[in-house]
Amino acid sequence: MTERREELLRAAVSQIEERGVAAVRIADVASALGVSNALVLYHFSTKEKLVAEAFAYAAEDDLTHLRKLLGRRTTALRRLRAAVRWYAPTGQAKGWRLWIEGWAAALREPALREVARNLDREWKAAITEVVAEGVAAGEFRCPDPAAAAQRLTALLDGLAVQMTVYEGTVSRARTREWVDEALAGELGVERAELTAARS
Amino acid sequence: MTERREELLRAAVSQIEERGVAAVRIADVASALGVSNALVLYHFSTKEKLVAEAFAYAAEDDLTHLRKLLGRRTTALRRLRAAVRWYAPTGQAKGWRLWIEGWAAALREPALREVARNLDREWKAAITEVVAEGVAAGEFRCPDPAAAAQRLTALLDGLAVQMTVYEGTVSRARTREWVDEALAGELGVERAELTAARS
DNA sequence: CGTAGAACTGAACGGCCGGTCAGTACAGTG
DNA sequence: CACTGTACTGACCGGCCGTTCAGTTCTACG
Numbered sequence: 001m002t003e004r005r006e007e008l009l010r011a012a013v014s015q016i017e018e019r020g021v022a023a024v025r026i027a028d029v030a031s032a033l034g035v036s037n038a039l040v041l042y043h044f045s046t047k048e049k050l051v052a053e054a055f056a057y058a059a060e061d062d063l064t065h066l067r068k069l070l071g072r073r074t075t076a077l078r079r080l081r082a083a084v085r086w087y088a089p090t091g092q093a094k095g096w097r098l099w100i101e102g103w104a105a106a107l108r109e110p111a112l113r114e115v116a117r118n119l120d121r122e123w124k125a126a127i128t129e130v131v132a133e134g135v136a137a138g139e140f141r142c143p144d145p146a147a148a149a150q151r152l153t154a155l156l157d158g159l160a161v162q163m164t165v166y167e168g169t170v171s172r173a174r175t176r177e178w179v180d181e182a183l184a185g186e187l188g189v190e191r192a193e194l195t196a197a198r199s
Numbered sequence: 200m201t202e203r204r205e206e207l208l209r210a211a212v213s214q215i216e217e218r219g220v221a222a223v224r225i226a227d228v229a230s231a232l233g234v235s236n237a238l239v240l241y242h243f244s245t246k247e248k249l250v251a252e253a254f255a256y257a258a259e260d261d262l263t264h265l266r267k268l269l270g271r272r273t274t275a276l277r278r279l280r281a282a283v284r285w286y287a288p289t290g291q292a293k294g295w296r297l298w299i300e301g302w303a304a305a306l307r308e309p310a311l312r313e314v315a316r317n318l319d320r321e322w323k324a325a326i327t328e329v330v331a332e333g334v335a336a337g338e339f340r341c342p343d344p345a346a347a348a349q350r351l352t353a354l355l356d357g358l359a360v361q362m363t364v365y366e367g368t369v370s371r372a373r374t375r376e377w378v379d380e381a382l383a384g385e386l387g388v389e390r391a392e393l394t395a396a397r398s
Numbered sequence: 399c400g401t402a403g404a405a406c407t408g409a410a411c412g413g414c415c416g417g418t419c420a421g422t423a424c425a426g427t428g
Numbered sequence: 429c430a431c432t433g434t435a436c437t438g439a440c441c442g443g444c445c446g447t448t449c450a451g452t453t454c455t456a457c458g
Contacts (some may be wrong), residue, residue: 158357
């Protein structure tokens with residue numbers, strides 16, 4: 001991946017976040033970098049491809065971040081807590097807007113669907129693995145790590161929608177409580193053990 | 200609401216489902232009914248308004264259906280099970296596509312955000328009420344009906360995304376199990392009580 | 399120096415689509 | 429019958445935006 005391409009993809013992602021998938025124009029991406037429209041089409045032959053690659057780029061970013069969190073050298077419990085709290089829409093909702101729009105776009109464009117599906121699969125696989133590690137290490141128990149990962153993901157996605165779309169309906173603190181409770185529930189530990197765990 | 204308007208709104212909803220919010224053209228709605236483009240603009244002065252009203256119309260439909268389910272004369276447990284199973288993305292995902300697109304569109308258009316927010320609020324209020332009824336009747340217990348409704352809704356929304364966008368990743372049967380478990384968990388009953396309950 | 403190819407641009411093209419407008423048909427009213 | 433308001437249409441316009449293309453600049457290489 002050349003320097004220019006990455007620069008263009010970053011600009012595309014930020015423009016999509018700002019204006020929405022439906023509304024981004026090639027001119028927005030171009031002028032954000034002070035280059036000509038034609039240059040964008042020179043690197044990505046069509047707008048569709050630009051958008052698809054931008055989402056893939058953002059997904060790669062998210063996965064890298066997740067793997068960094070899950071790769072730390074601590075207990076599985078702490079790593080899971082860190083991951084889930086990062087993914088939880090407790091922080092800034094910036095990233096979530098992108099994925100909510102991504103879901104909608106994925107309903108129509110197969111290329112985007114593949115990107116979203118892949119991100120989802122990788123995310124769940126990573127979580128599942130760490131849960132399994134924790135179980136193997138005797139930290140907690142979980143009869144079906146993969147199922148637990150799916151349920152947690154679903155809850156987090158749903159909470160993200162509520163926090164992002166219906167902004168202000170649920171408090172961040174409340175959301176965090178629920179996420180912690182759900183994680184504790186899935187792992188069969190007390191919530192106190194979670195909140196006490198220092199990262 | 201006149202006859203023509205409703206007809207146009209129904210056509211708009213089905214065209215949005217078919218082509219997506221971003222891609223619907225006024226011409227699609229018009230030709231679906233065999234009328235002129237100009238007629239659509241005659242009734243709804245602008246495309247934006249047409250789309251917003253179409254979503255509001257669909258939301259009203261969903262709420263009417265929900266209230267019918269929750270208004271039946273049975274135990275609260277049975278009514279809740281019926282509502283949650285209907286809302287769950289177990290059936291045809293047709294309606295869900297609309298709301299996933301609605302969330303994305305709501306991120307940009309305030310009018311749509313209001314529609315989505317309203318649907319969400321009404322849905323949760325209705326569920327909360329029936330949970331409270333069940334508690335009052337001693338059918339089950341639930342320390343915080345409103346919170347339970349929010350958690351359930353979040354899980355359902357999240358599962359809907361997975362079922363709809365990543366079609367085929369999770370089986371319908373599995374989803375139903377999880378939804379039943381979550382409901383049972385919130386109400387402090389055994390899942391067997393739920394599945395046994397004949398509607 | 400000469401040439402090739404990559405990176406990049408300005409200008410223009412062309413299709414699409416929301417919106418406008420000047421009308422027509424028709425029903426109701428007095 | 430004349431008049432008015434409503435529902436509706438066909439034709440057209442104008443802007444927007446993705447895409448194309450014929451160049452220009454710059455770098456690398458022999």
